[in-house]
Amino acid sequence: MSLADLKPIPRDQLDFRWPQTFENPVQERRHRQESLVIAFRLFGKFGFEEGTAGHITARDPEHTDHFWVNPYGMSFKHIRISDLVLVNDRGEVVDGRYHVNEAAFAIHSQIHRARPEVVAAAHSHSLYGKALSALGEQLEPLTQDVCAFYEDHALYDDYNGVVTDLEEGKRIAEALGSHKAVILRNHGLLTVGRSVEAAAWWFITMERSCQAQLLAKAAGDVVHIDHETATAARKQIGNDDMAWINFQPLRDQMVRTELDMFD
Numbered sequence: 001m002s003l004a005d006l007k008p009i010p011r012d013q014l015d016f017r018w019p020q021t022f023e024n025p026v027q028e029r030r031h032r033q034e035s036l037v038i039a040f041r042l043f044g045k046f047g048f049e050e051g052t053a054g055h056i057t058a059r060d061p062e063h064t065d066h067f068w069v070n071p072y073g074m075s076f077k078h079i080r081i082s083d084l085v086l087v088n089d090r091g092e093v094v095d096g097r098y099h100v101n102e103a104a105f106a107i108h109s110q111i112h113r114a115r116p117e118v119v120a121a122a123h124s125h126s127l128y129g130k131a132l133s134a135l136g137e138q139l140e141p142l143t144q145d146v147c148a149f150y151e152d153h154a155l156y157d158d159y160n161g162v163v164t165d166l167e168e169g170k171r172i173a174e175a176l177g178s179h180k181a182v183i184l185r186n187h188g189l190l191t192v193g194r195s196v197e198a199a200a201w202w203f204i205t206m207e208r209s210c211q212a213q214l215l216a217k218a219a220g221d222v223v224h225i226d227h228e229t230a231t232a233a234r235k236q237i238g239n240d241d242m243a244w245i246n247f248q249p250l251r252d253q254m255v256r257t258e259l260d261m262f263d
Helices: 025-045 102-114 127-134 145-149 166-176 196-219 227-237 240-257
Strands: 055-059 067-069 085-087 093-095 120-124 153-156 181-184 188-193
Touching (some): 025 067, 025 196, 025 240, 055 102, 102 120, 102 188, 120 196, 127 181, 127 196, 145 196, 166 188, 188 196
Antiparallel strands (some): 055 120
16 A cells, blocks of 8 residues: 555544543542652652652642651652652641651642632743742743743842741732742742643743843843734643643653663
8 A cells, every 4th residue: 555545544543642531530540640650750860859858749639638748858759659748738747757848838728729620830940940039030922932931920129048937938929829830039940730640741841941041141132922822722722631642752751761660
């Protein structure tokens, strides 16, 4: 058979991954835990660690005022499912054997409380996020990728030291508002999503967008994407389903190479 004889395959017969649905909370919990560990390993791979700083949380699908989080003081590169910690709404560990970063609870508990639709939140002291936050600036519509955040991220224009106070966590949640991300001045980035995959992808691409903006503006005068085009691009690439899809190639890489993740 020659190529000229081939007929197009109907689109509905082609494989395509889409966010899953689950029959029960046990299955959904396991999926969120797997995605959480993959996100941690990716953050470690991409150099988003700064000592004990940084955390990603995933709301428990059954006990929705509880969330899973990384153990305090463990490298992102080493976290396994068996290392994850479940924290209740008072910051008490109810499942797991490790302590929890105090700042993780102060920040994430208030975000999960203010945004019941949010499944996951990610925060770390990544290099370019820190650099842009030190300027007290937001992301500008300079590239297609950053348009996902166009008019959908905020700036918390304050810094009061390490976040250990619930009131500070509330202020961060208020600054985030209904957006997918917030830049914490002199601190770093924080992203949220309706899935672990979305929250993690938003952080990864936001960090890269910070890098692109810093490089472009250091090189010379930049050319902005106009409002109408940036808005249209955000509608195309700025939803959590697209974030989930963009996360899948990274997930596949980690599943093939990080064989101990799910222990």
